[in-house]
Amino acid sequence: MAITRRRPERVMRGWPVWTAYAALGWSVVYAALGVFWAAGGGGFPFGAADVNAEGHGRLLAGATPQVAGPVMATLGAAGAVIALAMARRVRWPRPVLLVSGWGLAVLLALVLPEIRALHLALFPLIFLSLDKMDWPTVNFLVLMAGGFAWAAATLAYQRASRSACAHCGRRADRRTGRGEAWLVRHRRALTYTAVAAPWGYALVRLAWVLDIPLGVPMEFLRHLATANGGAGAKGMELILIGMCAAGSVLTAGLVHRWGEVWPRWVVGLAGRPVPVAVPVVCAGPAACAMLAVGLSWARGLPELIAAGWAIDVYGYRVGPAFALPIPSFLLWGGALGLAALAYYYGRRGECPYCAKALTR
Incomplete structure (x- = not known):
């Protein structure tokens, strides 16, 4: 029983660090997928391959692997470098890292998912739309998960890089912002x-x-x-x-x-x-x-x-x-x-x- 209690505590205690490595791993995976899809690999989840795209948004309706693949590979590689810098608490260039981290979080969690984000809010009733839970839809949920990882990693870095507690954001000289x-x-x-x-x-x-x-x-x-x-x-x-x-x-x-x-x-x-x-x-x-x-x-x-x-x-x-x-x-x-x-x-x-x- 004691082990069961300590494990969640260890996970929560280490979130300012492991979320940065989660963002790093997520970026590496999608960089590799971008290269794979650009090279003609199967499973590209956007554009014409997204058979249930109608009514779920138009932002990526015209995406092709030849164009989106290199963009994903570039963003993924850049994200991996940024996440590693955050994990190591590199202080320069702090503004660039913060803008990039928050930008990726907003892009992945708020912009790209479009109407499919309702699957997250309606999770208790997800069984009603199992026929729509194909790979493209699952991929959008994975994108949102990546956005949450980036938000947590960037928040922890933002706090730690200004000499505040990475867990709560408080500083010794000003307890309440x-x-x-x-x-x-x-x-x-x-x-x-x-x-x-x-x-x-x-x-x-x-x-x-x-x-x-x-x-x-x-x-x-x-x-x-x-x-x-x-x-x-x-x-x-x-x-x-x-x-x-x-x-x-x-x-x-x-x-x-x-x-x-x-x-x-x-x-x-x-x-x-x-x-x-x-x-x-x-x-x-x-x-x-x-x-x-x-x-x-x-x-x-x-x-x-x-x-x-x-x-x-x-x-x-x-x-x-x-x-x-x-x-x-x-x-x-x-x-x-x-x-x-x-x-x-x-x-x-x-x-x-x-x-x-x-x-x-």
Whole structure:
């Protein structure tokens, strides 16, 4: 039993180092894959090979192995060098390393996955879309995992390279940073913004379930019903509405007592403190998924505005309300990420690593 307890502690204690090597390994693998695909190897997951790309985003729809392969190999090789420098805590050129690390994290976790990021947020219901879980889709989830590794590695390097604790970011001369203080002060406002944000999307979908053509003509709703087996379309809409409602309610726990102490209905845990990592680990990836989806949808917003809020979707004219999910997802992802960070800062307590270092 004692061994089981120590292993997670060793893993968490070493994350500022092993995440850099994880980013290094990820970069080496994808650099090698880039060379392999550029040389004509099979399994290229983008472009024409992505048979389920329709409706999942357009960013890489036209990618070919001859063009994307060398780009991946170059980025992977550069990433390996950057990750190694971060692991060894090289201080020069620090700005270049930080910009590169955060840039790769954003690219991999928020930009490239597009609509497929919903597979991460809807993981409990992933079995409903197993027919879509082909290699290209799995590859996008691996890209997001690489983005998380890069974010953790860059954060640890950013802290350590400014003589702060790599685990918590505190420095001996300033225990609480201005950004941390601002987040804790606005924790409630950020949380309730994240609670309200998904309803911009959910209300549109609820209207469609009730056959109210909000932002679309009635013919559009009939087309959806025909293309998705009638009641199956409404069933999926209800599932998505339910996920929004569940996410909204769970988010409220970031500022309520049941988000810090397990409530009575949680059998076996009632009355015990909720580990800080549980809400943060759940909310963080979900926030990234919402942002990725919102950014993907937002690329079509200029076209919609330029057309006077009336463009053709599946051959039907849609109106302004059709675009309501775009700001909803962007606001949801951003507010949820900040609220989770504020929750972490508000509950994390004394760092067991830098506290020891500061008392030496």
